[in-house]
Amino acid sequence: MGIKPLVFILLFTAYSGYSIFTYTFGTKAPSHAPHADALATKGKLLFQQKNCIACHQIYGLGGYLGPDLTYEMSQPTKGRTYAIAILTAGLNKMPNYHLKQDETDALIAYLTYIDNTARFFNNN
């Protein structure tokens, strides 16, 4: 075997090992970290179905037309009441999705989970 295929195989092996590490220990949450309950999981899927990421960011990743939502729920001037108002009625470029009560609750649970998770990891 030539040197080039050997280098390729070595790099590919390193990549495979590194991927497994990333999927497991590299992203393992401590047992006392916040966990998503069923409502937050439903909110997450709803967040995807409404394509909120086109305009908003989570952990700084996403679109730029709207604000980053990572810490939205713990903002002193915003928080739960503000988020419910925006989700229910829309604002400026934020459409009114005519969400049902359970959908609003699920999105609020998801955003609260994101906020708690982000603050937990940044404080630890």
Add this chain to the structure above:
Amino acid sequence: MKSYLSATRLMIIAGLLFLLFGLLCGVLGGLQYITTDFLSGSLPFYKLRPLHVFSVTAFIILSATGSVYYYLNDLHSLSSSVSKKAVLQSYIFTATSLIIIALFIAGVFGGREYLEYPPQLALPIILFWVLFGWNYLKIVKPINFSKAPVYYWMWGTGILFFFITYLESYLWLFPFFRDNIVRDVTVQWKSLGSMVGAWNMLIYGSAFYLMEKISGNKETARKPLTFFFYFLGFTNLMFNWGHHTYIVPSSPWIRITAYAISMTELLIVGNIILGWRKTVTEVQKNFHNISCKLLTAADLWIFLNLLLAIIISVPAINQYTHGTHITVAHAMGTTIGINTTILLASLYFIATQKDNNLYAENKKMIDAGYWLTNISLFIFWISLITAGYIKGKETIAFSNENFRDIMEHIRPILEAFSISGIGVAIGIFLMAYPLLKSFITSPKAA
């Protein structure tokens, strides 16, 4: 007059049409930044953004794949079974893309950034890559890879890793990944970061082949420095995703290493293109003028994006720039200034094999498009950097300031961004239209 491989022709025509549609969506999306109600009812931003991103990505994948098939046919005279599978690939991707576009317009999403279509539609796209891989293995079977030029390595790596990372990007369907937000975000950006590296491999591979054909210099694609660059690029493909997750909790050394590797890759590509240009004679330059011009422009954008990458990789600066329009400037500078420019160079090279006069007959239009694109892209790029700088500064300095107030402060800059975006779109249209016309009127493959 040479005829094209049917698959190449189909992929390039479909790719160019998706590019034009993507440009239109980009312009409309840009206008929504500076208007209050423009198309907000029928085509709101949450529909326009995925339409724009998906369409231009479809252009990149189809034209890169079409180019690779053209060059492989040039090297190996593809068999009819390979050609049939390639044609099937073009139908699968085009049909799937049209369904995805229709779903986006109807407001049906899967919602993962950049892969916003429902996950079921990933299946035909996976089939596209399986067929591509199958064909590639069949074509390169007799080749001794230890002695093969670098473009064979790059094409093979691009196909293999697009397939792997595309599968990886759907790991979120499993609760093990979905239920841990840090794991979910990390794996998402690990896969997407590497996926971009995979299509860069396909594009740079074609750029190397193009350089060889234009200059007649067979050394560049075989010399050790080029292979050093390839393996560095390969390492970059596998580990560069760290810079996408700068504020997601993960080991800092991964991100620092990723930036160093990524920047070195761009520098080496720039040096290789510069070195290549010196070897091209004036006659050859004039004959393939537009491809040369486009590769020269790509060269400039490589260096500009390298400069930006160096600046935003400094952690103290990244704290201000992350989550601002500066990240968009880097993404747009790379996809338009480097990827699209190299692909247009490749398509013009392929088109002029059939029609030597394509450039001469459309010189005024193509040159106008070339200059309009590059000047507008520069204004567009600077506007995004300035908007990002102000947004980052105000977000840090006045953390409680209303998002709307910050956006109001950067409004004049966003106006410059939107208007220059129109310039970029018109410029690319002026370059793409003669190509589209040429490929549509060309004869089918024998």
